[in-house]
Amino acid sequence: MADQNADRGTIVAGSQQFLRGLFSSKRESASGIAGSKSSLTWVVHISVLALVLLWIFPTVGLFVSSFRTGDQIATSGWWAALGESQQNIVLRAADPDDNRVADGDMFVVEGNLLDAEGASGTITVWGTSSRAIDAYTAGEIAELKGTETITVDAQGNYTWRGSEDEISGRGQRVFATITAPPEFTFENYDSMLFDPTNSEGMTKAFFNTLTVTIPATIIPIVIAAFAAYALAWMEFPGRALLIAAVVGLLVVPLQLALIPLLKLHLGVGIGKGYLGVWLAHTGFGMPLAIYLLRNYMVGLPRDIIENAKVDGATDFQIFTKIILPLSFPALAAFSIFQFLWTWNDLLVAKVFLIDATGQTTVMTNQITELLGTRGGNWEILATAAFVSIAVPLVVFFAMQRYLVRGLLAGSVK
Amino acid sequence: MDAALLGLTTIIVGVGGCLGYFYFSNVFLDKVLFPAKGPNAGRNINRANQIRPWLFLFPAMFALGLYLGYPVFETLRLSLLDRDQGNAFVGLANYQQMFAEAKFWEAMRNNMLWLIVVPATSTAFGLLVAQLTDRISWGNIAKSIIFMPMAISFVGASVIFKLIYDARPEDTAQIGVLNAVWVQFEGGIGSFIFLKILPVILLIAFAGVVAYVGYLILRLRGGLWTTFFKAGAGVFVAWLVFLSLKSVLGVMTADLPYGEPQQWLTIPFYNNFFLMVVLIWIQTGFAMVILSAALRGIPEETVEAAIVDGANPFQIFFKIKVPQIMPTIVVVWTTITLTVLKVFDIVFAMTNGQWQTQVLANYMYDKLFRANDWGVGSAAAIIIMLLVSPILIWNIYNARKEMR
Numbered sequence: 001m002a003d004q005n006a007d008r009g010t011i012v013a014g015s016q017q018f019l020r021g022l023f024s025s026k027r028e029s030a031s032g033i034a035g036s037k038s039s040l041t042w043v044v045h046i047s048v049l050a051l052v053l054l055w056i057f058p059t060v061g062l063f064v065s066s067f068r069t070g071d072q073i074a075t076s077g078w079w080a081a082l083g084e085s086q087q088n089i090v091l092r093a094a095d096p097d098d099n100r101v102a103d104g105d106m107f108v109v110e111g112n113l114l115d116a117e118g119a120s121g122t123i124t125v126w127g128t129s130s131r132a133i134d135a136y137t138a139g140e141i142a143e144l145k146g147t148e149t150i151t152v153d154a155q156g157n158y159t160w161r162g163s164e165d166e167i168s169g170r171g172q173r174v175f176a177t178i179t180a181p182p183e184f185t186f187e188n189y190d191s192m193l194f195d196p197t198n199s200e201g202m203t204k205a206f207f208n209t210l211t212v213t214i215p216a217t218i219i220p221i222v223i224a225a226f227a228a229y230a231l232a233w234m235e236f237p238g239r240a241l242l243i244a245a246v247v248g249l250l251v252v253p254l255q256l257a258l259i260p261l262l263k264l265h266l267g268v269g270i271g272k273g274y275l276g277v278w279l280a281h282t283g284f285g286m287p288l289a290i291y292l293l294r295n296y297m298v299g300l301p302r303d304i305i306e307n308a309k310v311d312g313a314t315d316f317q318i319f320t321k322i323i324l325p326l327s328f329p330a331l332a333a334f335s336i337f338q339f340l341w342t343w344n345d346l347l348v349a350k351v352f353l354i355d356a357t358g359q360t361t362v363m364t365n366q367i368t369e370l371l372g373t374r375g376g377n378w379e380i381l382a383t384a385a386f387v388s389i390a391v392p393l394v395v396f397f398a399m400q401r402y403l404v405r406g407l408l409a410g411s412v413k
Numbered sequence: 414m415d416a417a418l419l420g421l422t423t424i425i426v427g428v429g430g431c432l433g434y435f436y437f438s439n440v441f442l443d444k445v446l447f448p449a450k451g452p453n454a455g456r457n458i459n460r461a462n463q464i465r466p467w468l469f470l471f472p473a474m475f476a477l478g479l480y481l482g483y484p485v486f487e488t489l490r491l492s493l494l495d496r497d498q499g500n501a502f503v504g505l506a507n508y509q510q511m512f513a514e515a516k517f518w519e520a521m522r523n524n525m526l527w528l529i530v531v532p533a534t535s536t537a538f539g540l541l542v543a544q545l546t547d548r549i550s551w552g553n554i555a556k557s558i559i560f561m562p563m564a565i566s567f568v569g570a571s572v573i574f575k576l577i578y579d580a581r582p583e584d585t586a587q588i589g590v591l592n593a594v595w596v597q598f599e600g601g602i603g604s605f606i607f608l609k610i611l612p613v614i615l616l617i618a619f620a621g622v623v624a625y626v627g628y629l630i631l632r633l634r635g636g637l638w639t640t641f642f643k644a645g646a647g648v649f650v651a652w653l654v655f656l657s658l659k660s661v662l663g664v665m666t667a668d669l670p671y672g673e674p675q676q677w678l679t680i681p682f683y684n685n686f687f688l689m690v691v692l693i694w695i696q697t698g699f700a701m702v703i704l705s706a707a708l709r710g711i712p713e714e715t716v717e718a719a720i721v722d723g724a725n726p727f728q729i730f731f732k733i734k735v736p737q738i739m740p741t742i743v744v745v746w747t748t749i750t751l752t753v754l755k756v757f758d759i760v761f762a763m764t765n766g767q768w769q770t771q772v773l774a775n776y777m778y779d780k781l782f783r784a785n786d787w788g789v790g791s792a793a794a795i796i797i798m799l800l801v802s803p804i805l806i807w808n809i810y811n812a813r814k815e816m817r
Contacts (some may be wrong), residue, residue, distance in 0.1 A: 041548075047557050048545045051538075055694065058573045061590065065576065072656035077588045078576075131554060209684060211420040212465045219427040222478075226435055227473030240816055242474070247812040249481045251805045253755045255774055256794045257480060259787055260487035264479075274419055275496040278427075283480020286473055315465055316439045342567030346758045347778070364568040366566035368762045371572065376586070389565050400557065404702050 048258050052382065059389075065382040067184040073378045083119065084179050086124075088133060091117050093150070093160050093171035100167045106147070107167040114156030115259065120153050121180030133175035144172075152176070188383040200380065202387045203367040209343060209388070211274060212362060216281035216342045217335050220356065223282070223330070224289030229319050231290065232297040233305060243294070249287040257284070258351050277353040284336045292337075296330035297323055317391055333406025336399050340392050363388035425680075438468045472701065485798065492791035507788035517793070519769055519778040523685055527756065527772065528685070529653070532749040536691045536742060538698025543708055544730060546701075549565065560698035567695070567758030574691045575763060578677040592674040600671040612664045620657040623650055682770040688770055690758050696752065700745045707741035708734060747804050754800055773797050 064078045072081065091113040100107040114120060128142055131188035136142050138154040148162035150172055160172050192202050230236075231243055250322065257280075265276045300323065308318050324331075342348075346364040353360050360367075367384050374380050396403065437811035442464060447457035452540065495503045511517050542559055546552030562570065579589030587593040589701070598604040627650030633639055678684045711734055720734045764770045773793060781790035 015573050044545050045549060048542070048552070050544060051545075052555045052558050055562070055682055057590075058570075058577055059561070059565070061576055062573045073588060074581075076586050077590065077593050079590075080586075092474075159689055215420055215423045215427060219422055221430070222428050222431040223472045223476060226431075226469045230466045230469035234466040234469065236463065239466075240813070242470070242812055243816065244809050246477070248809050249477055251751050251808060252481050252485060253774075253797050253801055254481075255755065255757075255797055256488045257484035258794075259491060259791060260484040261480060263487075265463055270566055272421070275423070278423060280480065283476045287481065290473060290477075306714070310723065313441070314439065315469070316436065319469075337665060342566055344568070346566070346761070347552055351782070353480050364566055365472075367568050367572060371575070371762055376653065381572050385569045389569045392564040392566070393561070396561065397557070400560070403563075404560075407699065408706050 062382050062385060062389075065378055066188055066386045067186070068379065069185055069187065070343070070377060070379040072183070073382075074299070074376075079181055081184070084181055086177060086179055087121070088175065088177050088198045089117070089119060089173045091119070091133060091156075091176055093158060093174065095171050096160075096167045096169065103161070106161055107164055109158075109160040109167060109171070111158060112156045113152060114177070115156055119156075119178065120183075121178035121234060123152060123156055123176045123178050124154070126152050126173065126174055126176040130175060134177060142279050150174070178179075188379045191386075192380065192383045192387060200366075200370065200374070200384075202363060202366065202384050205361050205363045206387060208360055209362045209364075212277055212281070212349065213339060213342045215274075215278045219278065220282045220285040220289050220338060221331060221335060224286055224291055224334075225324065225327070227317065228290050228293035228297055229315075229323055233292045233318075233323075234315065246287050246290050248295075252287075254284050254348065258347075262351055272353060272355040274353065277349060280348050280352045281338070281345075285341070288337065289334050292334050292406060292409055293327060293330050295324060296327055302324050329402060329405060330409070332399065332402040333409065336395060336403045337406055343388075343392055414718065434472065435469070439465070439597065442468065457645035458604050472641040488791045488794050488798075492795050494788060496550075496785075496787045503788070507792040511789050511792050516766075516771055517776060520766075520773045520793075521796075523769075523771060524754070524773050526685055527689060527692075527753045528750060531692050531753045532746045534702075535691075535696040535749050536700045536745050538693070539702075540623050540695040540704050540735075540742070540812075542697065542701045544734070547708055548706065556701060557762055559562045559701055562695045565695065567691070567756075570691050570695055571759050571762035574694075575678075578687060580674045580676050584672055587674055591677060594675060596672055598669075600669075604669075604671060608669060609664060616657045616661050616664070620654045623653045623657070626650065627654075648691050662664065663752050678764050678770075679768045684764065684768055684770050688759055688763055691763070692753065694757060696749050697802050700749065703741060705739065707738040711737050747807070750806060754797060773800075 061078050064081055067075055068078065068081055073085075092327060093109055093113065094111050094116065096107070096109050099111065100109050102108075118237040123138050125134040125137055128144065129135070136152075138152065141149050141151040143149055144162070144166075144167055146163065148160075148166040150158060150160045152158045152174060156176075158174070160167065191198050192200070193206075195201055195204070196203075231239060231246075258337070261283075262272075263279060265271060265279075270279070272274045293369055304322060304326075305318055308322055313321070344364065345362075346368065349362045353362065354365055363384070367381070368379055370377075370384055442461050447461040447464075448454075451457075492507055493504060494500045495506065533668060542556070547556045549555075566571070576588075577590050578592075578596060579587075580592050581587050581589075587596060593656070598608060627647060630646045631643055631648070633643060677687050715733055715737065716729060719729050724733070755774055756772060760766060760770055760772050760775045766772070766775050773796060776795065777790050777793035780786045780793060786792075
């Protein structure tokens, strides 16, 4: 048994050696076609580029949309936001009765159409009738009825001139086509995160998700680490059977656990709430945690542990002083898994956490509710979704190496 | 911030409790129950060491048993009871009721579609990306980006793709990419190439690949079980080839609504594929990471020998590399299969099973928490368990083999 353990240890360590090469920038020449510069190289570059663009395109779409106003999203595709946009708007000159000034026997109203409407951009073409909105170019003088004229320049400055009768009533309407530079706003994030009056805001859900995630990540690690140590380094009858059971439980769908456990939680008085969801995540994360940690611990050098035993260390001391510090990569790998899984989870939260009051809603649940009630309001949906995606993405890019290592150790071979 | 305080308390109590349990139970064992002194010191130490593993294991085993072991049996029991009749035993009545529902068979059919398409496509893409990025200088960046969707929740991904599938009325600007592209096709020569010729080529290629895999399977040698496997696989392959060739005919004769924006998620049958795209987008990164590591583990000599023998890059990939990483491909395939069987969030968030997109997990959720029918819901859960169990047995079998 001892020799087997040692052998397995070297195998695992050996396999981890090559796994470590993954995502490192070192390139082994022999992978691929050694040395020979293939004529296929440029095809490879282009296909990879195409795949990468295809893969990142959806996320970029959501990201860009979350910085656009609802009107912008509804009137043009997000890809249009990256360049200049053309927009048709209706503007109106200032009220002539208040603003007209006499100029000889004529009256003149001057001002800026765009400033008055709070619009920005450059006017390219304009018109005074909805049937010919592109009748004049910027700067051109439009001859209206009688002596009335109006001219609008690219910046929106206008001069409206005419007789006393003509320059009266309501301000002259102008239909303008404006070209606006790309325009982005933080307004969506402002209202979804920092507006306490917004009942659809994500702040509460964000903190609820955080409250679910942190204990549900830490507690299983502690419990699983001890069990993994026992399964890796302690001799007792039935060990192989237990390991097999853990491997089996890895694939049991958690769907099976919903009703029995909900009944149990309601029966013992835990009910629906944080305690219930923490316990559920702890239970559901346990097989993977034990499996990952055991696989890693079994590969630790036997000498260190035996030396410690000879020196009189107890199992508890060996575990806390030697095994735990050495197992850091595996602990990190599992915590990333569990963090991503609990943060992104919808089903477990819906069943074990969220009660009728909805006070404990998590972000994933809030987004599905928004999908139902605000299906067309993409500025809300995109922002909400991006708020929930942002944290896992940061974790992902910061800890990618551990995640990869965990994946490689975690897929049953 | 009441909940935050509760959370902090839980972490402290939970972690402290665990450590306290492990520490004091060990102390109790060594000092009180079997003290390593007195006349029976030797015997006591042995006894303590026999019990200690179970101290270490107990909390984990308890959690596993209660949260994953017990529910399997309890669900099985619940599936045989009727809640409306005061939990009376009704035998297989729940199953009969479920099998009589059209929605259940729709969910089964869709799940089978998912099972065929998603693992195959994700693994194929993963393998492709793993192989291509292995040879280029910026491969790691490419890998990172393709791996990124793994961090995005199914719900987040659903929002992302709902934006892509969004439809606006005709003659207004389309804000969904798919419709924006779709309305560019007006039935001209370009449309013919992209919407008729290309799909036909893809379908024929798919049929070819399936037929080749079938041919490889039929050449396997082995005992009785292999014969059974070959027969089953043969029928399945023949069915898939038939389906894809039938689809070729369908594509050629289909009258496509050119220029009209489509509500993609409401087109029966095809909307399943639009949902699958979401999972494929997520799972390809997983497949890529594992397969990339496997490709790097291939002994260099085999590749070098092939080059010396004059093999071209395609031959090296398909005849040298792929056979050597076949076990890993199987692992990736089964892992994605497991994910597919449990897929819930995507369907729940995007269509909620409407327009014939129901899948088993969402059907079960519907029964359990909307119809409040625990009997049929549990029966559906048992069906999922049955579909998973071949993989479960296979995994245990392999793990035991590795242990020996």
